[in-house]
Amino acid sequence: MSAYRGVRIVDFTQGVAGPMAGMLLGDLEAEIVKVEPPGGDRAQKLAGYQTWNRNKQVLTLDLADSDGLATARTLIAGADVVVFDHAPGRLEALGLDAETLTAAHPGLVHAWMPPYGTTGDWSDLPPHHLLLSGLTGFAFRQGAWSDQPVHLTLPIAWYAQAVLGAGAIGAALFERTRSGRGQGLVVTGLHGAAEAAPPAKVFVEEPLPRPVPPGGNPRYRLYQCADGEWFFLGTLFNNFYRKAFEVLGLEDAFDALEADMLAARDLLEGMFLTRTRDEWLEALRANDVPCAPTGRREAWFASEVVRDAGLRLELTHPALGTVATPAPSVKFATTPAWVRGLPQPVADPPAWPPRTASTSDAPTSAASGRGGPLAGVKVLNLGTVIAGAYAGTILTQLGADVVKIEPREGDPFRSDGSQFMVYNRGNRALGLDLKTPQARALFLDLVRQADVVIDNYRLGVRARLGIDYPALKAANPRIISCSINAYGESGPRAALPGFDPLLQAEGGMMAGQGGAGDPVLYTIAVNDVATAATVAGAVIAALNARERTGEGQEVLTSLMAQSLLFQSGEVTAYDGRPPNVEGDVDCIGVSALHRFYACADGWIGLVAETAAEARALGGVLGLELGASALDEPRDGALADSIAAALAARPRDEALAAVRAAGVAAAPAIRGPEALEDAFLAQNGFVEAWTHPRLGPAISTRALSAFSRTPTGFSRPTPDLGEHSAEILAEYGVPADRIAELMAQGAVF
Template identity: 35%
Template sequence: MDALQDLRVLDLSTGVAGPIVGMFLADFGADVVKVEPPSGDPARSSPGFAMWNRGKRGVVVDPASPPELSWLRDQIAGADVVLTNGAPTLDLFSLQADELHAHPALVHVSMPVYLPDYTPWAGGRESAGLLAAFGGQAARQSSESGDPVESVYPTVLYAHGVWATVCTVAALVERERSGVGQEVTVSGVNALQQLTMTFLVIDPDEDDPATAVGAAGRHPTYTRMRAGDGLWLGVGALGPKFEAALLRALELEYILDDPRIGGKLINLVAPQNIEWVQKAVSDAFLTKTRAEWLEIIDRLGVPCGPVDDRDDWLDHPQLAAIGMRAEVDDPERGHVVMPGVPINLSRTPGRVRGPAPRLGEHTGRVEAWPARKRKPAPPRTPIRPGPLSGYRILNTGTFLASPYAGSLLASLGAEVIKVEPPTGDPFRAPAYSANRGMRSLAIDLKSDVGRDTFYRIVAKSDAFMDALRPGLTTEMGIDYDSLQKVNPGIVTMSLAAYGHAGAMRDKGGVDMVVQCMTGMMKAEGGDDEPVANTIAVCDIVTAAMSSLAVCLALYHRERTGEGQATSDSLIGTATYLQSGEIIRFAGRPKSPVGGRNHKGTDPINRIYQAADGWIRLDGTAVPGVRSVLAAALGIPEAALDTDSAATEAISTAVAERNAADVVRLLNSAGVPAVRVRTVGEVIRDPRLANAEFLHVYPGDDGKFITGPGNMAHFSRTHRYGLLLPPGVGEHTADILAAAGFGDDELAALSEQGAVVAGAPMVHALLPAYR
């Protein structure tokens, strides 16, 4: 049985993010019908289309044809899920939101490109560059110049697709219990919140952090370095244990004793220390070859790896070992090699079920979906605080990716318990933002009494998550086979950097090193040195992948009663995050590369400096855009004949004007453009305030802290309210009491050191480490 067997999905979305939702649903067994107008999805010309629309059937519906619109309405009546880009999709096919609401069991997933009722650029089409620029992502990227930087990847769109899939399946999980559907809105702004979460948990009264710290980023031992032979490597020494070990291996012990560090390793990333510490570390790496450093660092147990080429990544044997390389015969492109399915379910695995369809390939051949036989609607429509309200999830993850998965599930209403050792997660303070919304149980799982105590909690839980190296859960007695003996319906989710198979399965890995090995950094840097993404993209999107695995398994369990083991990997996510760039077929255009202060690869789709700031334009979908730009900016059209000349001419014209004036001028001419905003500007946007983009609360140090607001909207099961991180063991007593432990048992467990009951978290922020 497939996880989404018999699920019917109408995919009316276009572009990248919406079709990705349909892709994941198809990968796990849903019948997904892609509906397009006669002109087709504008993204059909993108190489990634072949992946984002794989496994679907394709139908053309002419908005001017009443019989075809009637067929579409009939299909909606029999569908379980309808995917749209929001109002533009409904308008295109002459649909009204009320028509969708008339089907009580339907889950309508609306994915507007910015906000449901507002897009700040002309045309309203999806654009990763515009979204990243207007949302603070571009301005927050570390660089040599400190100016905004353009990524060569549409990362925010890839993140949008995964997160919207999580929310879709969460709504389906809830529907299994209530029998009622709802509208789920996951906007481009929500994607920004999910992806740039660490940028948003800040003191709003502080200035934006300086970004002119170099292409390596802020952290001197969690970065990429050039070795003495000129080759580059990635180093993942994060946290006091690894940081100190690497500095000693580099013979830089004096840094630990320097009064500017003051014995506190967090001061390595204090603004006044970044430059001199980075230089000392960089110089030390030049004393040996890359191979020598990789051997030394690996012996320390610190994650590390070479900076490799993106174009070679799909051929890496580790990808084949974990099933992340897929091959299909495409009706238009021939033989296609693409990333596989990045999450694994033991009972209901996903798989690539076929190529993307030709335009209208199945028109007239898609059978009418009959109306579902459903249980009677409840007398009162259930309203709940989140679609996952009532589910309990145990999360033992540390550092960033796995804890953030717990936080995402908590944002969807689940009760998520952060299970940590009595001393706490060693990275809980730097990863303050990733632990929001969970409760803390401090327990010694390495002791017999602690493990037996934990089993009693597992018996009353729905899912268990870990990010331990493969095999450690078995040694500790907390693997799926052990836990399902306690709770036959348990769902487990295990994250491993390199997956749970293959020669690299036992290696430790972190976001920074995975960016290096999978070619992401080299592609961002182009012919310059490798560029580290300031966002922990592999960690953050893996958190969403892990959440999706849990939701898919819970959906299957609701329908069958069966639990199962699930897993994912950082390299699986990194491969997915390059899906449009590394997919292969004969004749595909070469994927773009960047540079240290990259502004864009095309004069009509890049960042430009104005007299008082920066603007980002995206004219890729504008007919005759060079002529339009010439007229709007007062440039001779002949000056835009070549890319180099066009870039120079547009740069000169924009530099003479204020950013707001340029943006107004271009949008009036139909060329989408926005100002490049800092995070400090973004968090003060009144439209975003009205959309609950941000939560603000007082810290314990007299300052204030901001954090992402709700990252999706559910019409019937919306969760409201602030999410705060817990202190170590803050909820131990309450959690044990809920599991049936009496006061005497709790006291005995505390005396034995098996559990710790602690105080609330001190709400104060450390310096940014990226």
Template identity: 35%
Template sequence: MDAAILANIRVIEFAGGIAGPAAGLQLSEAGAEVIRIETPGMADYPGSVLFSVLNRGKRRVALDPDTADGRVALVGLIAGADVLLHDLTPAQAAECGLDDARLAATYPSLVVSAIGGWPRRHRLADAPARETLVLARLGLLDEQPGHRPGPVFVRMPFAGWLAAWLCAIGVMARLVARRRDGRGGIAHTSLAQAALAPMSMHWSRAQTPTPVFAKGLSKSTPIPLHRCADGEWVHVHYSPDKAPWMAQALAAMGPDAVAAENAKYPPSHVAPNFGANKAIMATRPARDWVEHFWQNDVAAQVAAPFGAIYASEQARANGYVVEVDDRVRGRVRQPGPAYLSDPPPRVRGALAAPERAPPHLPPRPEPKAVAPKASGAPLAPLAGMKVLDLGAYLAGPFATMLLADLGAEVIKVEPPAGDAMRRLERIFAGTQRGKLGVALKLGEPGARAALEALVGWADVVHHNIRLPAARKLGIDYAALQVLNPGLVYCHISSYGPKGEQKDWPGFDQLMQAACGWEAECGGQGNPPMWLRFGVGDYLAALSSVFAVLLAHYRRQETGQGQAVCASLLGATLLTVAESVMLPDGATTPVAQLDQAQTGLSSCHRIYRCRDAWLAVAALGARETESFARLAGSTRLACEAWFAGQPRAAALAALRAAGVAAEPVLEAQGEAFHDDQDHAAAGLHARYRHAVYGDLEQVGAYWDFGDLPLRLDRAPPALGEHSREVWERLGLGPEQIAALEAQGLTVLTNAPGTHS
């Protein structure tokens, strides 16, 4: 068996919560040796289910850095490492002697990735890294619709999971750059940057917006989650009107009754007969509807209980569910790796007992640059990588946008009629910056020469088109490998590359439903609720980028390309790690959101003060005790304490007592772009767009210190760079003219064309 891709990499993990350990898990299962440091002050409960999943297969070392022996041991571990992964704030890192400047001077080849609550240049950089507080301060608790007016507590810790992937990607990008430059450096990210990733489709501002761009996508848009005759709920994506049962029922209702049902709800951009669909869905059991929809190529899923996904044959067929011998719980089902590469990632065993004595590690040899030292300005981490983006919608294009941010040159190919997502202009623009835009009608004989030129140019081909369609278009791996044997080819599917559902349509909403997050986000006793942030798409995108960088790293050693893949199901299922399935088929319980959608406990929730909302996240024993002394020990007492005073007074009292809290900001879509703290931290990006004029969007997702990111090219208008690209790839004037004459390309952005 070939050695794992990261077999020669050693990682020191010094982090708690979700993001750091989950990033360490990805590096471990890609082959790295991960040594996890556990200190007496860490708040993580080692007996929890989540802890047992995130830290499986790692070496656990008990160490107290507050003692002289502990500090010596920590220095020895770092000296023997390639990567240090931690979640210390800048002030905490300096106190421990792990600040960036000191590490760079002492260990010049070390890659350091810190996951804070906020970027290191933000005014809140030293605030506690607690997701609820970050979301509150950013205004994202107000972006999620709820079963009542006002901001709601977001049950899914999506920022932590996204930050884990951003960290793992940052580490890989730095390792790639280290081979080029012969030195390490930082690759920091934060919960705030991760939380802002999904807002790239909502929070943007244009100097001259079109009406569609200006409108955006309202959080009041009705979500097609329908209650069925048996009380279960089904999430349907796009209109189900052509499915025979639905078509027959709509005809039987008649146009007047259909119109009356539709009038009960706001218009839906995905289902023109939303109200009538809802009434008709209530006439049959949920499972009957889902099976009927599947038979008729309508994407749908039952909003399942949390953890039920472990019984999915589709998930097990793709290794997204694995069996692990847990020392406490027996042989349990847990989330498996979310992507596939060659060699594949593998689970490296259950949670091990901690070692009381730190291992002795020999110092790592200094890496040598494989290229001559660059003169002049430093290069972005992935400078020189060439990526062909054949994807559409969200997951595929966002992945390639991140590669562009990291310095890769990306050419986006879309049909002459435009990417299907262009009709939602703000969402489209949020996944396309940094790319050269080319229009080409794939699958046509006349377009073959242009496609071959693109593939011959590329190092990476990335897309999320269903594979049967990809084969018809001639862009499957088998077809493209012939043209470019060294290609790294990445595909994002909905349900994974194996199993009965491998070619089925699927969307983020359906993965949230299948994995139980819609049930949990709704709150106890309430209907399920979709998390509006589209997390499944973003998780799949990030996992695919990690897979691409692993394959690229491998190719630097072997010269050989490979096909890698990721999926919406695999990436979303990983977030179910709060629960596992026991040998008897039962699933372990998880903390549930209350019916009012305000929180999980009296000390971790949002409270309504006299004038506004406030978020509290007192997660440690000392904070919990301080909070109880201040506000009360019961929920009713706490609610009364907060309701009796203005937010500013409550916040001041909490902070004086050492309790972590933040205001729940509201209506931040515009305010985000004017916030100077966000600007100073690199959270803004601005460029000139062909249609919108000055375009402002969410900015950097990483901080690489001495290496720049590429955030200087606006999303392309349709066909904006076609002529430039065709000429660069060697197509002659007659070939280009023929492509245009046959309607196979667009050479300029025609009037009225969406951005």
């Protein structure tokens, strides 16, 4: 039995985010009927359609037709969850909005996942990730050589929206087991962008210069070798960085160059050009230095590493033949995910009997509306850096009580900078030295009262500390243990250290973004933020499973698994599949009519998809544009003509004219503008808060919105060990014992 077996979902979404959210729930045995309009899903010709809609029955209905709408209503009456991605106002016009449907069906979870926001000037745009990345400042945050927005060839914000959406639906279902009631929830493209690249202004931190495509820090950067091939040096921490200098025979220079990034970069660039990539990789890996070659995603998905990890599945399609699709990215020990088949068209809807809502079975202690949907869930988070730590923060804003547990030296990522602050906001902090027997015994005492433990230790560390899953289960059979590592839990790479860019490199992300040019490092820690959101959703799924079985379980995932999940559309493979869009260094867009352009006082993104839209754009710009314009490259004579026509126009004037002509367009704002932008403010993108020691800050408001169990952050980012005594007292540790543990140094 999987976590969502028996849960009925009607999925009215198209494209990437909504269908992929359904995929994640369907992999855990939810029964999903995907409702498509007569023309089909707008993404039906993309290879990813086969992956994002696996395990689903596909039914065609015309909601503009009274019979089609009536059939949809009948389906919804028998469902537990309904998912939409329509633009604002469309659901109200159809009578399918959350307020209407949850009033008619009190047990229904109504999920709305629009591609942009829920209100404001840009929320009715047709869905294009280029426009979303421009609207949120995402495109200006990517590393570049030039002062321009960059089009990301991976739809990272929509992938993040998908994983957040699945987690939010799971959280609403979990809360329903306690209250007996459904509710409306919203996870927008803006939420996805905020999760993937959190907007932040923290205290008096000096803004950092924009990074360059290879990476700005010499210890964490792409390097080219003598044979022209590239690899990524992932020595984020000093111990690894020092080892790299030792391999290079430069150990005597380490102390002098540790703080001189420019000199270190120049020296390392020159050294790595003296030997081939394979020679350097062999020498570095032999000394436990994290590194990885850049490669193509196709080779990665077909590699023995991925196959041995069980992350590639091959299914049969009646027309396409063999379709290779990424396997579920999380392993649940007792309630596993599994893929039963590719999308299956059906002529008639299933005969679901109507769901009858009742609160009679809900526990009398259920406190509907107080706190988030995970209120009362206790999480002990041993996770560090981004993937593990940020997973706890995502759970925190859903209402869980998350305790961040750190050793005396703290999370190695700990600082007063914006990244640490946003990735750890809302938690409480407990200082615990797990290397001491007293602290280990205390930790197991806490486990007896907790629901979840999260960690991202290297393979074997949990066992050495005596806190692996068997030890946790012995203390509490209901505990859910979620563990993350870089390369999975088996195989020759399992014990290796790993960081996000190593999977970006070998997994093909960097080559895909760089296209025919040099590989490009994603400034966004794609695999880290993907893993954080995935872990949060997996914990929620395991909580739902526990409601059915009464027992906890071990949950495992890896950065490697997410290197496929966040390329699921790009790696799905079959003979004759359409090619992926390739990027370039400082990639400006997809084509001449799907890219960013500079105006007199700022940048815009525009997308014309049809011959009629091309002609309309030409009319605005004084150019002759026909259907052939749709095939013109992003850099060429037509793009130059459009650039010249827009260069002298004020941005707002150009946007108004282009949109009035029926062409999709939106501003491309710089990162700091996102903190004050009117459209983003209307949609609650960020909020101001205060750190008691450091002062005012601005960062993400929430990563979802619920109608009955509000989400958001109730605490600032904690200082090291800030809440130790408070937490231990709440867990029932006597005051004299707390004092004794602190005197011994086990707690601080």
